[in-house]
Amino acid sequence: MGAATDRDATGDPALLPLLRSVLAEEGLVPPEAVTPQAELEALGLDSVRMTQVIFALEERLDITFPFDGEGAPPRTVADLARLVARLRGGGV
Amino acid sequence: MARRVLITGRGTVNALGGDVAHTLAALAAGRSAIGPVTCREVERLRIRVAAAVSVPDLEAVFPPEMRQMHDRVSLLALLAAREAVAEAGLEAAELSSERTGVVLGTAGGGLETWNDAFRAVYAEGRNRVPPLTVPRLMPNAPASAVAADLGIVGPVLCPSAACASAAQALALGLHFIRSGLCDVVIAGGSEAMLTFAGIKAWEGLRVLSPDGCRPFAADRNGFVLGEGAAVLVLEGEDHARARGARAAVELAGAALRGQGGGDPVRPSAAAAGAVMRAALADAGIDPAGVDHVNAHATGTRQGDAAEAEALARLFGPRIGKLPVAATKGLHGHAIGASAAIEALACLLALEEGVIPPAGSHGVDPALGLDLVTGKARKAEVATCLSSTFAFGGLNAALVFRRVG
Numbered sequence: 001m002g003a004a005t006d007r008d009a010t011g012d013p014a015l016l017p018l019l020r021s022v023l024a025e026e027g028l029v030p031p032e033a034v035t036p037q038a039e040l041e042a043l044g045l046d047s048v049r050m051t052q053v054i055f056a057l058e059e060r061l062d063i064t065f066p067f068d069g070e071g072a073p074p075r076t077v078a079d080l081a082r083l084v085a086r087l088r089g090g091g092v
Numbered sequence: 093m094a095r096r097v098l099i100t101g102r103g104t105v106n107a108l109g110g111d112v113a114h115t116l117a118a119l120a121a122g123r124s125a126i127g128p129v130t131c132r133e134v135e136r137l138r139i140r141v142a143a144a145v146s147v148p149d150l151e152a153v154f155p156p157e158m159r160q161m162h163d164r165v166s167l168l169a170l171l172a173a174r175e176a177v178a179e180a181g182l183e184a185a186e187l188s189s190e191r192t193g194v195v196l197g198t199a200g201g202g203l204e205t206w207n208d209a210f211r212a213v214y215a216e217g218r219n220r221v222p223p224l225t226v227p228r229l230m231p232n233a234p235a236s237a238v239a240a241d242l243g244i245v246g247p248v249l250c251p252s253a254a255c256a257s258a259a260q261a262l263a264l265g266l267h268f269i270r271s272g273l274c275d276v277v278i279a280g281g282s283e284a285m286l287t288f289a290g291i292k293a294w295e296g297l298r299v300l301s302p303d304g305c306r307p308f309a310a311d312r313n314g315f316v317l318g319e320g321a322a323v324l325v326l327e328g329e330d331h332a333r334a335r336g337a338r339a340a341v342e343l344a345g346a347a348l349r350g351q352g353g354g355d356p357v358r359p360s361a362a363a364a365g366a367v368m369r370a371a372l373a374d375a376g377i378d379p380a381g382v383d384h385v386n387a388h389a390t391g392t393r394q395g396d397a398a399e400a401e402a403l404a405r406l407f408g409p410r411i412g413k414l415p416v417a418a419t420k421g422l423h424g425h426a427i428g429a430s431a432a433i434e435a436l437a438c439l440l441a442l443e444e445g446v447i448p449p450a451g452s453h454g455v456d457p458a459l460g461l462d463l464v465t466g467k468a469r470k471a472e473v474a475t476c477l478s479s480t481f482a483f484g485g486l487n488a489a490l491v492f493r494r495v496g
Contacts (some may be wrong), residue, residue, distance in 0.1 A: 028157055051223035053162065058220060 015081040022060070023077075026052040036078040043077075063087040096329040097269045098339035098495065099439065101180025103172040106320030106433050108423045109141035111175055114147075115423075115433075116440050118211040119448035120468050124422050126316050133288045135436075139300040142286050143318035143424025161224060162237055163202030164336065165321075168429075169234035170241055171281035172321035176278065177242060180325040181337060184243065186276065191231040193247040193274045194239045195264045196323070197257025197281040199428035200290065202229035207287045234282040234321070246274060255388070256348075257281045258322065258426030259480040259488035262435065263346035265326040275331040278430035280323035287307055291317060297357065299392055305425070307389035307418030308396050308463050315390035317422025322432035339442045344475070345375025351485030359395050359481045364388075364402035368479050371489035377475060379407050382414065382491075384447060386438050386478040389418030390425050399481070400459040413472055416463050417441070421451030431480045431488065438492045441473040 019044040027050070029043045045053065054065050065087065076079040098480035104111065107125030118125065125143045134140060134205060150167050151159065158167070174198075177187070186192060205228040209221040230293035232250035239248040247268065258281025265277035285291070294300050294317060299315035324343075332339055347370035363430040372379060385403065386390055405412050419437045426433055441447045447469045455463040480487045 048161070048227075049226065055220065055223045 010019055018060070019077060019081055019084070022053055022056045026056040028076065034077055036076065036081070037076045039075060040080065057084060062086060094101055094450050095270050097266050097343045098329050098332045099324050099341050099343060100327045100332050100337040100339045101176040101178070101182070101325030102323070102439065103175030103177070103179065103435060104320065104322040104433060104436055105145055105148070105168050105171045106322065106423050106426060106429070107145055107318050110147040112179070112436060115436060117442055119422060119437055120446050122422065122449040122451070122467050124451060126424055129286065129291065131286060131288050131291065132296035137288070137291055137295065139291055139295050139302055141174070141302065141304060141316055141474055142291070143316055144286050145333060146319050161227070163205045163228040163233060163284065165198055165202050165282050165284040166228070166234045168235040168319070168321035169196055169238050169323070171236040171398045172280060172282070172323040173242065173278055176323040176325050180327070182276065182325065186335070188243045189275070190246045191274050192244060193249070193265070193278070194235050194242070194244050194277040194343055195249045195251065195261040195268070195277055195279045195430050196235035196238055197251040197253065197261040198231055198234055198283055199252060199254045199257050200283060200285050201231035202233055203285050203290045204287050205229040207289045210289070214464070215474060238278065242278070244278075252428070253486045254484050255425070255427055255430060256480045256482035256486045256488040259431035260348060262324065262326070262343060262432065262490055263348050263488060264341050266346050269326055269328045275328045277326045278323055279326055280321065281429035282321035283427045283429040284319045285317060285427060286319050301391060305391040305421045305451070306453040307387070307391045307421050308400065308452045308455050308459055308461055309453040310458070311453075312393060312396060312456070314392055314394060315420060316424040318420070318426040318430070320423070320426045320429050320433060322429055322436055324432065324435060340494060340496050342493050343490060345371050345373075345491035347371035347374055347489050350485045351487060353401070354485065356485055357483050359398040361398040361401040361405070363487055364399055364479065364481055365406050365483070367401065367487040368406055368477060370491045371491050372477065375491035375493065377491070380410070380494070382475050382477050383408070384415050384417070384441050384473045384476045386417045386419070386434050386476060388479050388481050389450070390420055395481070399461070399479070400461055404460060411462070413462055414462055415447050415469060416461050417447050418450035418463060419448050421453070422448065431478065431490070434478055434492065435492070438476040438478050441471070441476055442492055442494045445470055445472055447471050
């Protein structure tokens with residue numbers, strides 16, 4: 001995890017619409033609340049909801065999230081976007 | 093003198109109806125809920141009749157997050173428990189007492205979830221299953237769902253004993269209250285096995301009828317799978333009276349017995365008799381004090397014959413004049429929920445003097461039973477014996493008695 005730059009702060013902007021839709025459908029979060037800075041826990045994503053979101057992202061993007069303990073868990077929507085971008089790029 | 097345990101609430105969802113009122117009306121009318129199976133790949137099934145829950149529409153009743161979290165078996169349990177608790181008039185403070193418990197049995201747990209997960213990994217070659225697969229399929233999921241929904245912090249258990257699951261739940265509830273561990277126990281069972289693989293499994297055992305359930309009939313040829321949930325609120329008499337709860341019937345006695353070996357899927361008349369005798373002894377009455385029997389009567393050749401033999405031995409010549417109900421002919425065999433659904437039929441007989449029919453078929457004269465069939469019979473019933481004989485040799489019997 002490097003220091004956040006402006007570009008890192010929002011992750012891959014192209015991912016935001018996808019995250020918004022998955023968080024709304026699987027995490028039952030209001031789409032308008034999904035901003036890069038929003039904290040996942042504050043959006044009401046408890047552990048059960050978060051596993052649903054991860055499952056949906058894995059299915060849609062054909063990626064595999066690391067198990068708990070392998071790296072810091074994403075705290076914000078931007079963290080999640082960064083993680084997804086990295087997983088799509090093949091590196092963890 | 094043991095603490096008396098009253099029934100202060102009832103709830104159900106089963107093939108006959110989406111609540112107690114509709115279920116009792118269907119029982120009294122002798123309306124069968126057995127119909128065509130509608131699961132996917134039905135064309136690969138040899139058995140295509142079942143008794144499925146058609147109302148209410150679970151998608152309309154439960155919001156998406158509940159349907160995501162819970163298998164059908166738990167959603168059915170939730171509806172039954174909510175209705176029972178509402179009828180009992182239990183308030184939040186009573187539900188959240190450490191002396192209020194939940195004992196909810198199931199034989200199969202979240203079978204639909206198991207089926208979907210296996211289909212994904214085996215049939216479709218997928219490498220992941222939905223993340224809630226485990227919490228949805230675990231057998232204690234219905235009990236946990238009900239406990240969470242009602243804010244229960246007392247004991248929460250899930251007896252799993254095939255067809256006797258709900259009977260074990262009611263018996264445990266009775267003993268929890270008698271022993272002073274609980275004042276209130278929300279007890280019953282839930283089952284949802286009408287999936288492709290669920291029906292296939294029963295097909296393999298060759299116990300299902302291809303054309304209908306005819307308990308104790310000469311041409312009986314097997315049972316029909318049902319589904320549903322039923323829940324009773326059991327409550328210590330002192331506790332119920334103190335809060336002014338209405339109760340017309342007590343759970344007066346119960347017995348649980350192992351068969352002692354032998355064929356695990358062939359009922360033993362001796363073991364069936366032993367458990368019924370033990371339940372009557374627990375209730376402090378002898379066979380002469382029983383007015384009505386709600387039989388296990390699944391409609392199989394061997395099972396019904398063994399049960400009829402046990403009843404004849406227990407009641408002697410009187411068995412020919414003792415009205416026997418066999419309601420699986422109407423609501424099918426809801427396996428782990430069946431004893432609780434049948435408890436509702438017992439309550440109908442005790443409270444309203446209406447014994448529901450087994451269906452429209454006749455009775456096998458060789459069995460010597462006074463089976464209520466064709467239409468419901470009016471009768472004065474003060475004490476009712478209900479029995480359950482489960483695969484695996486786990487038998488149970490319950491005694492219900494009207495209270496003044």
